[in-house]
Structure formats: C-alpha cells, structure tokens
Amino acid sequence: MESQGQKSDLSYPGKSDGEILDQSDPGKSDREHLDPLVAVKSNRGILEFQEEKINHERIDNGHLDTGISNHVKLNHSMSDPGKLGLEHTNGVDFQYTTMNSEFPVETEVDGLENGIAQKEEINCEACKKQSKMKVATKYCWQCSQYICDHCETMHGYFAALETHLLVNIEELRATRAPEADGAPVLPIEYCPKHPAKLIDMYCRNHDVVACSLCFLPHYKLCGDIHYVPDIAQETVDMVGVEKTQTDVRATTRNIDDVIAMCQTVISDLDSSKQVAMETIRDFRLYLKKVIDKIEQKTIHDVEARHKDLVNQVEAEITKALTLKVSAEERSLQLQIADGNKSRLLVSQTFGKHVVLDYESLIKQIKQTTAKTKIFYRNDSTITSFLNSLPGLGFIRDQKPKFAVVKSCEKYDVKLDGDENCIIWGSCIDGNGNIVLADNANNSLKLMDKMNYNIIAKCPLPASPRSLYRVNETEVAASLSNRTICFVQSDEELTIKRFVEVDHNCFGLALADGEMYISDGSQRVLVYTLDGKHVRTIERDQHDDVIFSESRDITTSDDGNRIHVADSRKGVVTLNKEGRLLWRYKGSEVKGAYGVCTDGSGNLLVTGILSHNVVMIGKNGEKGGEVVKPSDDVTSPVSVCFDRQNERVLVTRNGNYIYAFEFE
Template structure:
C-alpha cells in the first residue's frame, strides 16, 4: 500500500473550496489513452481512468470521481504540504550538490598536491642519478689521469733514450783519427743500445686504451623494470581491505624451463618484497623464480621431492613443504637459490604460512600445527570445543601479519577463519565456496581464495565475502591452483594446470 497518503482526508483542512475549480482533469490515461484520468482510489492513494479502477480497484470501497472528491474534500493544505516537501527536498539536493562541488574542488587540489609530490620525488631520483653519474665520471677522469701520467713518464724516458742512442750513433758514424776515442765511442754506443733494449723488454709497453672499459650496473635497470610506478596510491586500510579488486586486463606467461620433464603444476606461489615471484612446481620438483615485466624464469632450484605450498619468511627467503618427506625446507634466494635449513615433522605437511617467527603447518586433512623455526611444536588445532572436526581436506593456509587470524582453504568446507586460539570466527562453506584450493592474504589484509571452478574470490579479514575477482565462467582458463599478488606492481598472479601463469592488472 502507498505510504505517502498526501490526499488522505485525515490531513485535510476545513478551508472553503471554490466548486468552480472542480472540473474533470484533462490528462489522458497512459494505459487507456482514449479516457481521462478522472478517478481516485483513496484506499491505495492512486489515480486513474474508469477502466483502471474497474480493472485494478474493483474491490476497493473508497473510489471516487475526482471532481466530486474535490468538492467534498478540501485539499489546499495537502498542496501546501507537498510544496513544503518539495522545497525541503530542493534544499537538500542543493546542499548535496554543493558538497559534491566542494569534494570535486578538494579532489582536484589534492590531485595537484600529489602530482607536485611525484615531481619532487622524481627530482630526488634525478639528483641521485646525477650523483651516480658524477661519481662514475670522476672515476673515469681519475683513471684516465693516472694512465695519462704513466704514458707521459714513459714518453720522457723514451725521449731520453732516443737522445742517448742518437748521440752514440753520431759519434761512431764519423770515426776520429785517434783510435782510442773510436773504441770508447763504440763501447758507449753499445751500452746505449743495451739500456734501450732492456727498457723495452722490462716495460713491455702496450696500449691500455682498448682494455679500459665501463661496466654498467644492470641491477639498476633490473630493479626499475620491476617497478610499475614511482610509488603506490594509498587509502584507508580498512576501506582497502573491503574493496573488491577490479581486473584491468590480463596476459599469460610461460614458466616452463628446458629441464622440465612434465607439464608444469604450480601448486603454490608467493611474492617477495625485493621483487621476484616464487613458484612451487609440483610436477617437476622445482622451485622457480620469475622476474621482470616478461615474467621469465631467472633461476630455479631442484628439489628432492614434489613441493606443495611455499611462503615468504623474509625479503629474500622462503619456506616450502615437501609432503612425501614430512619436511619443511628453507630456501635462500639472495643470489642463486639454495637450501639453508630444514625441519622434520611427524606428518605429511601440506599447508604452510609464517608470521612472528612461527610456522603454521597443516597436514592433508585434519590439523593445523604451530612450530618454531627450529622445529619445536607449540600448538595443534583440529577440533572445536565440542569435539567436532574443524577440517576435512586442507589445501592451503595463510596467517594474518599479527597472527590473530588463521585462514584455511578446505576443499569441502570452503574458507575457514580461526583466531589464534583455534576458535572458529567464520566459515564460508556454501556451494559457491566449495573446492577451495588456495588462500592468500593481500597487503591490505583481504583474503583471496582460488577455487576448483577456476574463480578467484575475495574476502574481508573476518571472512565475509566481498565478491568475485575472477568469475568461474571465464573462458579459456584451466583450473585455478594458486593465487598471489603484488599490490605495489598492481598485479595478481593466478596459476593453473598448464605451463603458463595468468598475470592480471588490479
């Protein structure tokens, strides 16, 4: 039933009404264009033609011919009330429009400030590059000056030897009649020749110009290539954690290397702070490192068994699980990837996460354990307080930076969120969440979950669904196995069952 009630008789006044005004309305009915709108249903507060009333309001008791209704019901106060409402709404709209204009002006002013700040930062970079250039130029100038001095010293010695040899040669060219003098001059000429030959032999004079070269520090360009912007635009973290990622294009890149004997099966991926993305290739028993805008494999490490989940434990180091060996391996990626340590568990370890110097390790189905980096077991989560099992088929786990939230991607139960005491905060176990494969925490704290149906879902830190980042009905994609993202580069990486990874702009 309509709620406005602006023509209801209980709000009408007793003001005197001029009956000459009560003429039949001239406006035609939209549904029955040959008839005027001359009827009013007070029960539903609707107007219409006689046919409308017969069709839609035949059971209503309070239907009136509008001219008669007006004659019997004074409506001027209603008109004034409507006008008052319109005036109020007009004022509200004007105030809101003014706020929008003010917000736009502040936005443009803030834009100018941000652009000016970017230009200042760019100048700082330019100043630093100028300094690097000056240092390199000074190094070349100093080196050239040193070599030039050596060359000048060599020239002086050569000139002195040339003068001595020339003098000796002149003295024996025109023999003196006194034989003793001829003999002496010949001996002195021989000594001059020997000194010159010895100098040439000892110094082994050769040009150093061709050997002088400048080796560029290519790491500068490599690092710049990995950065998509001079910085990142930040917002309120609480808003960012609940803001759905929007896909802005995608492209696939091959991560297969020559020594791979099977199709790639990237069971897990993580992004390191210093730039590279680390991939756990389950089929080929490898840990792969990709870098740059072409996302090429720049290094890989052969593992003794098939890996499952990998996670970062520092800017350059990662840890990964080897289920068949009941082990967690620690890999350093500072130069060439190499193993630095390992710990042994008494179960097949699959899921893996790290925070606050603790490892969170899951088995394949029922439990999540907390370990120290040295391998000491601290906690064990598998049941609720009432004795019910928490998990059934664990594929992946993640932990918030402060350790207050544990996220479990359970294939049959969806996303399960626990607190640090193992108490369930929320469970997303509807049909839409079934087949959860991987969970990953973004920099802002929201959680990405890849599913068997090839969708990628985004959740708030408390496990409430924000929406689908990638829809399950997208064409041409294989089953999603793992997902991670680098928000500094505005990129999300989705790994499937093939030799390519999908890189999505976000």
C-alpha cells in the same frame, strides 16, 4: 563651613546621594563651579568622569550624565584627607583642596550607589545617544536596549523592527525575581560568542538557546522566541533531561571509539607508506642510474600525500576531542540537581546538540577515513619512457578493488628440460620477486618482479606443495616427503636447511616464530622453526572437528589470525591459539585450495572446482568473484597478490601463470 566650601545645588537630595565639588573660587556661581572640571567625593580609589562641554542640567538615577569629552580621574587614596587629586588622562595632573577636610568622604559615593538602588530608574539608551535623558519603560530583546515610550513608537515605524520583542521593564524585573522555593530562575551560563551576555533566549522552532545578540541576526523572524526563565518551567522535562544525559554519556564513549579508529587508520597509513617507500627503493635499484633523476620527486609525492591524509584524520581527532570536552561538560551539568530548570534547559539543549554534532562528525570521519591506505604501483612501461615521466608510479588512497578485470597476461614458466609444469604454490619474497613451487619438476623457480621472467631455479629432493615467506631473504616450502625446506631467496635460490615432521605437509604459514602446517586432512599442526611440535589444532571450542580437507594456509596482515583453505568446508579462520573465529562456505567457491591476503585485510581464495578466485572480507564477509570462470583459468590451484604491481597472480596445472590487473 558654608562660606568656605559651598556645595553645588546639583547634588542629589539628601547628603547620602553624593556631592559635586569644585575647588575654585567660592564666590563663583554653580555653573562656573562645574566648568571645566567636576568630581564626586569618594574613598574608593579612582572614578572616571568627564571634562568640557558638560551638560549638568539634570542628574538622573544617581548618575551625572554628561556630553562626553576627555576623561578625568579622581584619586582619593591620598595621605592628606584635605586634598582630592584629579588625574587627567592625557597626562596633565590636577589637585584640588577641599574646603571641609572633615567631611566623611565614604558616605558620599555610598549614597550615590544607594540612590541608584532605591530609585531603580533606567534611562532610555536611544535618547542618551542624543544627549537626552528620558526614563526607559521597555526593553527590546533583539536590540538589547532599554527604550522610552517615544522610542517605542518610533520602533514600530520600521518594517525590520516590527517583529522585535518589547517587554515592560516592570515585567522584566518580575521575571528576574527568585522563585518561591528559593531556586534561581535566571540562566547562569554565558554566551561563548558574547561573554558578557547570559544565554537567556530560547527558540522553540529551532530548539536553540543563545543570548539576545545571537538571536538578533539569526532568529529575528522566528515567531516562537521566548525568554528562558519564562519558558523553562513548562519546557524542562526531567525524563528528557535524563535521556539527554544518557545520550551525552554514550556520545562520550562513542567519541573514544572514533578516536581509537582514527589512530588505527593513522597506523595503517604509516604501514602502507612504508610499503610504498620500500617499493620505490626496490624499483630504483632495478632501474639503477636512470631512476636517480625522478626518485626524489616520487618520494616527495608519497610523503606529501601521507601528510595530507594524516592531517585530515588528525583534524577529525581534534574535532572529536573538542566535542568530547563539550560532551563531558554537558554530562556534568546535567548531573547537578539544584532545581535550576533554566540551567537544565540550557544544558539539555546543548547536550542534544552535542549528540547531533557527534552524528555529523562521525559521517565526516567515515568519509575521511574511507581513504585508509596509500598504495604505490610501478608502471610496467617505465623503462622505455623513464626520462619523460614525472614520477616513478601511481599513488592512490583507496584500497585495491577487483571489480573489473582490466587485463590478463600469461607468462611462461617452463624451462628447457622441464616436463609440463604443475605450479602448486606461489609467494612474493622479500625483494618483491615471485617464487613458484613446480610440483611436476621437483623445483622452486624465481620469477623477476619486473618482466616476470624466470631468473633462477632450485632443484628439490621431493615435490613442493606450498610456499611462505619467512623473512626478507628466506622462504619455506612444504615437500611431499614430510619435510619443510628453508631456501634463501635473493638473486638465486639456495637451500639452507630441512625440518622433518611425521605427517603429510600441504599448506604452510608462519606467525610469531611458529610454523602452521596442514596435513591435507583434519589437522593443522604447530611447530617451532626448529621442528619441535607445539600443539595440534583439530577441534573447536565445542569439540567439533574443524577441518575436513585442509589445504593452503596464510596469516592475516597483522599476523593475529590463521586462514586455512579447506576443500570441503571453505575457509576456516582461527586465532593463533587455534580457537575457531569464523568459517566461510559461500556457494560461489567450491573446492577451496589456495589462499592469500591482499594487504588490506581481505582474502583471495581459489576454487579448484568452481574455476574462479573469490574475495572474502577480513571478518568473513562475502566479497564476490575476482577471477571468473569466463576468464578461462581452469582449476586454479594457488593465488598470491603482487602488491608492488597490484596484480593477482594465479597458478594452475600447466606451463603458465596468469597475472590479472584491475581497473
């Protein structure tokens, strides 16, 4: 056997440590046997080794250390146990025949691996790059390298390396040993940026956990960096873990609320977009042929702005969903009671960060969703400047504000043959035109939305009081003869039918096919559109009288609430079934009479005794004065909001209506 298959002297001591084979002439020296190809016997498939310029002077820790060159693969999955196949990676195949086909191949590589486990020596990685083999004695956390004593000395020569944390390898092994109770001390979570690295470093200054590669550029100057297994025992507090878990769970629930809020915002954006688009189309019909040249650009502007706003909100939803997944994972990790405090420290720290990320996210979402709707306003001067304008109007994101009056225009509504007018009610019809209830002249009047000129008049059998839009082509008016009059409103006003009731009719509103009629006193009565009585609203859930002098009525923008102006009790808000939700009686509004919505959930209320118009939030919040007594509109009766032109229209006893624009 020796004469035919001489083994290299470079194998590890003991047969189990592996064997270097060369199938060239057995008469050659060991040096010649190892050049140019070297392989280790194995039955485990293909192992990579090196070819050419090989330094075989030393084999350490069970490895054959070489100067790197082309790769060679050793194939042991051959049918002939007497041959070893060497597959060159550049496509050239080699085949060597063993001189002793009876040698137990599997014991050779097993011995090589066992040698590593038994000796457990680690080479200096810095020296290895210089083709030097020295036993490592230290580990640098920042460099993530094993280094020898010589390199440790060199480490201290450079100012940038002075703060690096060096650990004795034996101490490192000791920290990696299991705890006495059998629970593992090593972290089990891998770094998301460096998947091959465990999250095993903790900075107490920043309360951050990460892998050593993450710590190197960001925390190398920190003075309170620790290896997680070393610090976990004294840092992990189960009470704190439970609190973090509770916070993470709460964050998960809050994220659901945020997502729902964002989806509501998107729905509002869609609705406001639809309003803007309808306004654009209506304006185009008015301007006819001239408008064709610029219509498409304006539509594009609205679409682009809508898309941009929706994308912003959807981006926040995506962030929220991602954060929710993280929160759920953290919550699950914090529930596991396996005694692994290292894992708990990592999970707890990440849990805290999830909560902080949520707080940051909600601030960003509030900024994003502050722009909740798209508003489009027609330019009243567009007729004369149409050919030179880039668009049909103005697009903005924010809700209309009524802080400062920009202008107030008066428009005459008295026609030939009229007595002095008393306009008790007003509303906007489906075409955007304004319908007025002239109580003194027993008529309805139609005002053009563009120029605010009276274009139609409809005589009535009694004095009209309140108006409400039924649909796109019809309005309803309450009359002093205890009837409700339904009128078609197009370019003309045409009476369609009457509904009689057995009480006085003041305020009027419609919701879900039902009419809500105030009697001017302590009741609001509900009817079908055919006049069938459904119910009467007069007492709240505590059996207290709700109203005192019920006047005008309107519905919320979503149709789910009924708002009633009461001259003595302010503004009363009910749900559709008549349950009292809230009541507003601020000192700034006296003698509440007319009421409408602004399209953004707010209410505009006239104070017939305080000579003003005030704004109230959708949940009864004080909004301040929109029209002040100094604006010289004495005893305002009705109010409506022209959304197309963004004007507040106020009526009173007299021949004029007042149109307020705001900055």
